[in-house]
Amino acid sequence: MLSITDLHVHYGGIHALQGVSLEAPAGKIVTLIGANGAGKSSMLRAIAGLVKSKTGSIVYEGEEMSGLDPAAIVRRGIALSPEGRRIFPHLTVHENLLLGAYSRRDRAGIARDMEWVFDLFPRLRERSAQKGGTLSGGEQQMLAVGRALMSRPRVLMLDEPSLGLAPLLVKDVFAIIQRINAEGCSVLLVEQNAYAALTIAHYAYVLETGRITLQGTGEALLADDRVVHAYLGG
Amino acid sequence: MTIEILLQHLLNGLTLGSLYALIAIGYTMVYGILRLINFAHSEIFMLGAYFVFWGVTLFHLPWPLALFGAVVAVALVGVLVDRVAYRPLRDAPRISALISAIGVSFFLQNVAIVLFKAIPREVYRPQWLEDPLLVGGVRVLPLTLFVPIFSVLLMLGLVYVVYHTKPGLGMRAISKDIETSALMGVPVNQVIALTFGLGSALAAASGIMWALRYPQLQPVMGVIPGFKAFIAAVFGGIGSIPGAVIGGVILGFLEILIVAFFPDLAGYRDAFAFVLLIVVLLVKPTGLLGARSEEKV
Structure with a gap:
């Protein structure tokens, strides 16, 4: 279980997170919605160790995470599929997936998880020898998620997994997220597509200019007037 | 010009080209990962030659052992340079690291002057590299065969590390x-250190063979070969390892052949490489195999 208390993050001169507290219980899907620039990505980047928090704590399974470098955080079981996919275009699909498993040494386990990822995303199996850069946008998104899964995370963080995808693909991606969660992985999901995110989330937070303004179960927020008005186009 | 002399020239070109290529690989690998021109690379090359000299004269090591020891020691110097002079500047503007690189270059040159004295020194050469061989009726210096063969072996070793090992995968990922x-989960600083180690080992090997070919040691001996190898790396496409090899070999051939066919221009031998640099930067700044980055939305 991941628990964040009073987190402050500064980015350039910007106070991106201003005392955010959030809980991501084991086995659940938790989503963070909010407008562009609200600080959603900063949140995930802080947890992953890519940006250092000024104050506040990030505790995972009783251990303080802030101050650890990204590699150490991946080893502890928290993986991030970053915004914009950030796959390695000059490496093959297979190599991209192997990179996801860089922190692991168990060859047999890596091979098994490669099969698991290929079962989740059959398109990746077909294209495993192709360069990442030759994939379509949707396939690249699958690769980014699959790559994060290759570290065998217990918490999977996804930053805008549906961005730029065709509506049909968006449905697929959310179905996959639910499937991954059903197999025992906690999910922390950042999304602009608030409706889809709230539909699958067990619990949700609304982030506005660096602060949590609302929280509740996915269902409760879907019915909340303020959410409907601001994020669901109601 | 007889066939025999032409063959000599070609072998000389290949020898010189291999030496440039080995140095150029180090420039291109570091640039590929850090976007930094490691100006201290010339001095790494020089240290290789001096360390063998030390190994043989001071520690009385047999030559092959001195060679191996020097390559390892220089690789460690390369790692140390990164740790001390570049790693603290990883998040600083790129120009800071570049200035630091120039500083390290002068520092190592001057350390070499203090340690080894500025007087040029003679190099020990094993006899078996000296006695000419007859290959198909042509007299060949074993050295002109040894250099390209040894260089190719080193490059194959490098290709293995970069394309078939986990740290190599990490390197290729970091470069993007x-x-x-x-x-x-790639331990970025460790992989960068490894990159410096490998690049420095190749430069050391080049420096050692350079000293066999042009048997005189001086603390500034790395400057001109270093610049030319840098030009070779730019010519081949900086950031590309095959580019560095091709650029180095082509530059070596051109240099030897121009001097061979136009002896009057021999004095412009060094200027020629710089003209090539200017032309490449004007006409095709990405070089022969340089990458243009493409992104998919």
């Missing part, structure tokens, strides 16, 4: 996107 590589 350091942040995402870190996110994957």
Whole structure:
């Protein structure tokens, strides 16, 4: 279980997170919605160790995470599929997936998880020898998620997994997220597509200019007037 | 010109080209990962030659052992340079690291002057590299065969590391996107240190063979070969390892052949490489195999 208390993050001169507290219980899907620039990505980047928090704590399974470098955080079981996919275009699909498993040494386990990822995303199996850069946008998104899964995370963080995808693909991606969660992985999901995110989330937070303004179960927020008005186009 | 002399020239070109290529690989690998021109690379090359000299004269090591020891020692110097002079500047503007690189270059040159004295020194050469061989009726110096063969072996070793090992995969990932590589659990600083170690080992090997070919040691001996290898790396496409090899070999051939066919121009031998640099930067700044980055939305 991941628990964040009073987190402050500064980015350039910007106070991106201003005392955010959030809980991501084991086995659940938790989503963070909010407008562009609200600080959603900063949140995930802080947890992953890519940006250092000024104050506040990030505790995972009783251990303080802030101050650890990204590699150490991946080893502890928290993986991030970053915004914009950030796959390695000059490496093959297979190599991209192997990179996801860089922190692991168990060859047999890596091979098994490669099969698991290929079962989740059959398109990746077909294209495993192709360069990442030759994939379509949707396939690249699958690769980014699959790559994060290759570290065998217990918490999977996804930053805008549906961005730029065709509506049909968006449905697929959310179905996959639910499937991954059903197999025992906690999910922390950042999304602009608030409706889809709230539909699958067990619990949700609304982030506005660096602060949590609302929280509740996915269902409760879907019915909340303020959410409907601001994020669901109601 | 007889066939025999032409063959001599070609072998000389190949020898010189291999030496440039080995140095150029180090420039291109470091640039590929850090976007930094490691100006201290010339001095790494020089240290290789001096360390063998020390190994043989001071420690009375047999030559092959001195060679191996020097390559390892220089690789460690390369790692140390990164740790002390570049790693603290990783998040600083790129120009700071560049200035630091120039500083390290002068520092190592002057350390070499203090340690080894500025007087040029003679190099020990094993006899078996000296006695001419007859290959198909042509007299060949074993050295002109030894250099390209040894260079190719080293390059094959490098290709193995870069394309078939896990740290190599980490290197290729870092060269595109350091942040995402870190996110994957790649220990970025360790992989960068390894890159410096490998590049420095190749430069050391080049320096050692250079000293066999042009048997005189001086603390500034790395400057001109270093610049030319840098030009070779730019010519081949900086950031590309095959590019560095091709650029180095082509530059070596051109240099030897121009002097061979136009002896009057021999004095412009060094200027020629710089003209090539200017032309490449004007006409095709990405070089022969340089990458243009493409992104998919």
